[in-house]
Amino acid sequence: MQPVNTMIKEKTAENKWMKQKDLFRPSQYYKPASISEALSLLSKYGTAARPIAGGTDLMTEKDSEIKVLIDILTINLSYIKTSPRGLIIGATTTFSEIENSPLLGETPYDTLAYAASLIGTPQIRNMATIGGNICRPSPCADTAPVLLVLDAIINVDGPKGKRELPISEFFKGVGQDALEQGEIVTELILPLFPERTGTAFIKKGRVAVGDLSIVSVATCLIMDEQGRCKSVRIALGSVAPIPLRVKNAESFLIDKKPETKLLEEVAAVAVEEINPISDVRASAEYRKALSRTLVLRALQEALVKANQFKNKNEE
Numbered sequence: 076m077q078p079v080n081t082m083i084k085e086k087t088a089e090n091k092w093m094k095q096k097d098l099f100r101p102s103q104y105y106k107p108a109s110i111s112e113a114l115s116l117l118s119k120y121g122t123a124a125r126p127i128a129g130g131t132d133l134m135t136e137k138d139s140e141i142k143v144l145i146d147i148l149t150i151n152l153s154y155i156k157t158s159p160r161g162l163i164i165g166a167t168t169t170f171s172e173i174e175n176s177p178l179l180g181e182t183p184y185d186t187l188a189y190a191a192s193l194i195g196t197p198q199i200r201n202m203a204t205i206g207g208n209i210c211r212p213s214p215c216a217d218t219a220p221v222l223l224v225l226d227a228i229i230n231v232d233g234p235k236g237k238r239e240l241p242i243s244e245f246f247k248g249v250g251q252d253a254l255e256q257g258e259i260v261t262e263l264i265l266p267l268f269p270e271r272t273g274t275a276f277i278k279k280g281r282v283a284v285g286d287l288s289i290v291s292v293a294t295c296l297i298m299d300e301q302g303r304c305k306s307v308r309i310a311l312g313s314v315a316p317i318p319l320r321v322k323n324a325e326s327f328l329i330d331k332k333p334e335t336k337l338l339e340e341v342a343a344v345a346v347e348e349i350n351p352i353s354d355v356r357a358s359a360e361y362r363k364a365l366s367r368t369l370v371l372r373a374l375q376e377a378l379v380k381a382n383q384f385k386n387k388n389e390e
């Protein structure tokens with residue numbers, strides 16, 4: 076029998092070796108002054124390089140493949156501004172900036188500010204960026220369902236030049252997005268909306284604040300003058316490998332008056348389109364039951380806001 080302290084030593088040595096093998100230890104860190112400089116660094120170092128924004132995901136992910144970090148906070152992509160196409164949000168805009176922006180103060184964009192206010196803690200929101208939230212594509216990324224119902228456009232720049240991607244084509248699987256090697260997200264465009272548009276976002280975690288969502292739901296309703304639904308978008312997070320829209324449920328409401336009974340039916344249809352898993356946060360069954368309740372509530376809330384929007388503009 077060996078003395079206990081020798082055993083501990085051997086175990087420690089073994090663990091140390093294993094840790095060494097998988098160590099996250101980037102050896103180079105760059106602060107590019109422009110997008111083109113960032114892109115040429117990404118192209119130079121290939122898969123060994125990774126953009127870093129707030130670092131709140133990347134530093135917890137600790138991917139040992141990453142040897143070079145390209146800090147994109149230095150390339151001036153932190154802004155929220157108006158344009159003829161809608162609101163433009165720079166990729167490195169933090170959640171604190173989004174939460175507090177007067178440009179995101181009213182429906183339909185207020186829902187993005189509200190979703191931002193529910194992310195993590197104040198410390199996280201001061202660091203974490205909207206670009207980082209969608210570029211580590213997680214089913215529970217809180218801005219994703221909101222961006223889906225707002226039909227956001229993602230501006231991308233890369234070795235082959237600039238391109239625009241609809242958010243509906245961005246999420247490809249857990250940890251997978253539509254970006255090609257060496258590309259970065261530069262901006263998000265939130266399109267303009269007509270009167271009588273209302274949006275809502277509801278997130279449920281295990282605890283009220285600072286937790287990832289068990290289920291999140293975003294809705295966007297555009298009503299016509301007769302009180303019928305002209306456009307309907309419903310998106311959910313944490314209930315499938317990607318944040319997704321439930322298009323059968325949406326089509327149920329088109330051109331109809333959103334009576335409570337109909338909204339209940341829509342919520343039931345939405346549940347048929349999701350595929351949640353059981354994990355440490357909740358069981359699949361609970362996620363389904365919760366989704367049904369939250370879709371109904373989020374539709375009701377969006378409807379109230381669409382009507383308020385109309386009333387306000389008619390005053």
Ligand SMILES: Cc1cc2nc3c(=O)[nH]c(=O)nc-3n(C[C@H](O)[C@H](O)[C@H](O)COP(=O)(O)OP(=O)(O)OC[C@H]3O[C@@H](n4cnc5c(N)ncnc54)[C@H](O)[C@@H]3O)c2cc1C
Pocket residue numbers: 125126127128129130131132133134135147166167193194195196199202203204205206207208209210211215216217218258259260261285286287288
């Ligand atoms: C304690 C804690 C609580 C959290 N709570 C929540 C929560 O409630 N809800 C939630 O949704 N998330 C939460 N998160 C996750 C995280 O904070 C968010 O996903 C955040 O938005 C990531 O942004 P970032 O700037 O820190 O990204 P980073 O960590 O810098 O980057 C994340 C990934 O995206 C890539 N990337 C970043 N920006 C770009 C870009 N412009 N173009 C291309 N690739 C890019 C990076 O290379 C990396 O792979 C939490 C994290 C922590 C640590």
